[in-house]
Amino acid sequence: MLPDTIPSIILALSLFVARVSASVTIYTTTSSAASAAPQPTLCIGAVPCDGNVLQPMPNPTGPNLSQIVPVQLYPGGMNSMGIPVSGSFFGFSLELSVANRLFGNDGNKLVPIFLNLMATITNRAGKVLLRVGGNSQESAAVVPGGLPNDTAILKVQTGADKTFTPTLLVSPSLVYAMGNISSLLPIDWFIGLPFNDTTNPRLELAEIAQSVLGKNLIGMQLGNEPDLYAGNGIRPNTYQPADYTTDFGTVLHDYQSDPSVPNTNIFVAPSVCCGSSGNGWTPETVFNTGFLSQFSTNLAYISVEHYPTNNCNDSGILDPAALMASTFLNHGMVSQLSQQYWNTSQIAVTMGKPFIMFETNTASCGGFSGLSDSFASAMWSVDYALNMAYVNFSNALWHVGGESDYYNPFTPPATNQSHFRQWTIGPTFYSGLVVAEALGNSGQARVVDLFLNNNNNFSPGYAIYENGNPQRVVLINYLTDPSGASNYTAYISVGGNATNTPGGTPSSVLVKYLLSPSATEKFNITWAGQTFGGAFESDGRLTGTEQTYTYTCDQTNNVCAVPMPAPAVAIVFLSSSAQSESGPSATQTFSTSGLSAGHAANTATVAQAVLATSNGRGGGNWVGLGSTSPGSSSGAFSERLRSSSLVIPVVVVALTSAATIFRASSWYS
Template identity: 50%
Template sequence: MLPAVTLFWVLWLPILVRASVTVYSQIPLGDSTATAAGANYTGAAAYDPTVLQPPPVPSGLPTQFSIQLQGSTSAVSGLSIQQRGSFLGYSIEFSVIDQVLGINSSFLQVPFLNLMANIRERAGEVHIRVGGNTQETATLVENLPGGVMMAKETGDTGDVTQTPALLYTAEVLNLLGNISALVDVKWFLGIPFNDTNNLRLGIAEVGEAVLSGPGYLLGFQVGNEPDLYAAHGNRPSTYSPYDYFGEFGVVVEAIAKDTSIPVRDNLVAPSVSGTWSPEMVWNTGFISSYSSSLGYLAVEHYPSDNCYAEYGTGTPVDPQTAFPSYLNHNAGIDIIAPYLNSTAIAQQVGKPFMMLETNTASCGGFPGISDSFGATLWALDYGLQMASSNFSGAMLHVGGQDVYYNPFTPPPTNQSSYHQWTIGAIYYSTLVVAEAFGSSGTAQIIDLNVSSGNIYTPGYAIYDNGGPARLVLMNYVTDPSGASDITATFSIGGGDTGQANGTPAQVQVKYLQAPSVSEKYNITWAGQTFGANFESDGRLQGTLSINTVSCDQSTNTCSVTVPAPGAALVFLTSAAFSASNPSSTETFPTTALTKTDNTATINPSVLATSNGMSGSTWQLGSTSQESRGLKMRDSVSARVAMVVVSVVSMILW
């Protein structure tokens, strides 16, 4: 008779080896490729090592300029509407929430909670939209095999983008509710709109029941980029704004008849992406007809696309050539110019106007741009420009492993036992915006058009509590010599303002810095960082660095230097500083116990299904491609195999 240990290996070794070979040989991502040259890299986009060349120093760059600030809010012409620190939020693709948020309502991703706590402590709350292309095909079901809360269903949805059909259970809404209870997240959700003859209102019924009472629900999007429906094969080629108007009315009528949806004034529309202008929808009588049902007016916009690389459609874009277009103040101004009329209309009708989904480029972004410090500065400037133009919020999109622009990315499942999260360059932008507006909910912002409108050195003033509270000064230029560092000298009151001198004796300054706009990971906010690939648990690391700058009250001036490249957040009062800076940030435990007879301590992310992996091929993929989606049955069996391997390995160890 074989010894017990030998018998174990005879029975289990072939299974374990087969599982390991199947899983690890087919995943095009591993430590062996982490340092590959960008041109030869074949792994997941989220970890692409491509580094671009920063643009040269522009000729004639002014490095010194003055700023005159009014001493009271009432004296400032052109201030924005009141803004919240949660202005920059996140749009998370529905199909990856079990990777990013947690696998069920009791098993939450700790790094995600920590990342949201960072924003909550600065802004008071966090705004997140769950949706995207995958919301359109999502169907609420009572349960799924293996007890999972969601799965991608096999089959062709007929969408050019190969979007998978999603099945999910009410556990998804319970998960969102539990996250909100911990870190004050408020949610936008999406009602499926792919078949208005057979509406599926389950997400609104359960969402209202779970999230509305505690105040965690913001609204329901009706239609994700309807102006692209015809191009994607989801509607006839003749589909027009008037068709959308009629179908929206079908949803309004159905909600009115549904007693399980008590809140009926929180719909979000039209969420057009630029193929239709918002005015094309407004001209149908949309706002006046549905005013009582609308909670928010919204659009979605990406300044460019990488769809040729993703799907073979459109025009190829060379990231190196495109990089400079993201590195100046005009980038944000040009994006929102088509929407200024609509923000004015929104103010007239008393509706918030949202940028519900955006990022550096659609179809996953660009290597070397979307994951660079240049994108950090771009998103900061773009976000503040939207706020100064009376948007009420904007959501930076989060996809799967195969996109370049994620603010944060969990590790692939096969690496989650030894790798942490990767925090993207663009996440830092949301921290700075949260602190720039603070937690009062009454901050107002204005683009100062500093340095005679020089596009490489923009600046904004934020007013609150009746007076100037903060400044944001930026420098898009890369120059390690220091010759392109800029010095802004500001005065509060005095001069020609007709007001008394108001410049304080000193100000506090926080710096957003990196060696170059091309830098991916050596990025710091007030001296702290999230590190490089696979290095973060969602908490800032390092020693906090806050500069105190002495001002000259005899001349009513104060000078602040901004490195090239970088940004400075200047706190003009102690009250403004206190309102934006947490004394402490809540963090969360990082281990959990299995509910088996052999209880082993396992990192929560070990049990998560993979981002965009297919149960049949185990390939990393984009969240919007059905061909790379999870097969429901195979995803469950593959995950169980991984858990068995992990637990057995721990027991043997």
């Protein structure tokens, strides 16, 4: 139960506020971005300000490391292909406590850099899935009348649970911003609902979200990592899966009884995270309580959350360099991560429910310096995402936390620096672009792990089929070797050879590369020759000229030779139509035409010391850790909001056919 002071805080705030190419061999990148050069003055934020660059792991030697890698594809499909997935497979989980730093504080003044970033994904994938939630959703409370100084989120440190997460007070303007974002770009949303108190469920967030977001709200989460509730002090030490099932049913009944929540069949659960950590909870232990039979109709998604490693304060001292070699530059470990959910995915397929990795990244509690913010994390994220698609996940969401988090795909500058600095784009955001283009936007992509190079851990590869035909191949070279000695050449064949099928190898292939000089590089990263630059350098748009390489195939011998530098990720498009389907497309453009007159630039009221503690979670008892978790309110949803129009017109009006541009300078005054 939350302290008695929280309802009085909400009441006071409600009264206070009364408003709502030619064939060439590639070995290196070309980028003007500095490697890992921290800004020397007023530098706030883990990734931009941390100059820690790890040494690449020593390259292994042995007979299994072949520089000639056959890639045999079969017309008509291959065994064990995953279920059909879309280019929007790779999405983002946004911690609720920092969502206003990403969207903007006011529903009618959006942050254009965020829009630009999302546009780079939607141009390729067709749409993006975003989740707003995380640990900070559990005790969040909506203030129907809004918050002071036009802020969307206010943190009140209460120490209400063992994570020492601040209570969050949330303004409806945050949901207005989400609605207006979806009016500009094809973005669908998941919202995390409070679940810390079943006697005071606080239904307002679901009410507002359903009214404002409409069809763009595709899921509501009840229970974020419930297997950690006992350790975090949110539930008694005796809390078990059967108790979660009972609690879920109790709160579900409250939503079903609320006429302002008309759709109670879009819940996301059970979102357990850490059975492999020894706490005994798995999706199946929850299912065995009768969870699926009771709530099947109400579930839009079956969900899990999982981080492969743990950098929380109870995890001891871990060596990021050792983890990079053992866990992240290692396809076998990626396969183990996915395979532990093979049975769960089969249950979901049988039920006809999409199975989603609702929150993941390199390590819980913000990741590791030098690892989570390195090119290794980008390669690993591509490998992991495609392996999950192979194991029948429908989607996977990479977590975004506060400024202290190394794993962020993107991080805005501190509030007091945002008028003169731009955003820092992490390596894993590039992964989202690669996966979107690899899967295309047909919605019929089926992924198969090729177990390349005798299933070598350092050279994984995948084939992507659509309607029985191979369309793309994804190749990875985890090794770092500027000498070129660890480069390999993939020899791709379609049919023919010993397959007892006619040869179907194309006359040429198109190839795009994700490149960096080293697996431990932070900012010198390019996707198809383009980059987001270094620390504090990005306005959300790729810069540079796109580079696509054409390799002529040998149809007589039924083979296409594709060089793979060390390190690199490549997409091989087996036809021009396969490339054009998933390539960046021309899209409607929104030019800014309004200024926030009378408002100071970026007037967020979140203290930097509090903002910096926002992070994702993934295991253990977090005693003493500054994290993110909110508070509660018991007030009814205001009649004023029931009767008013809940979407505020956004100040972006002019449409053109040019490249998408949301210029930050036009928005801040």
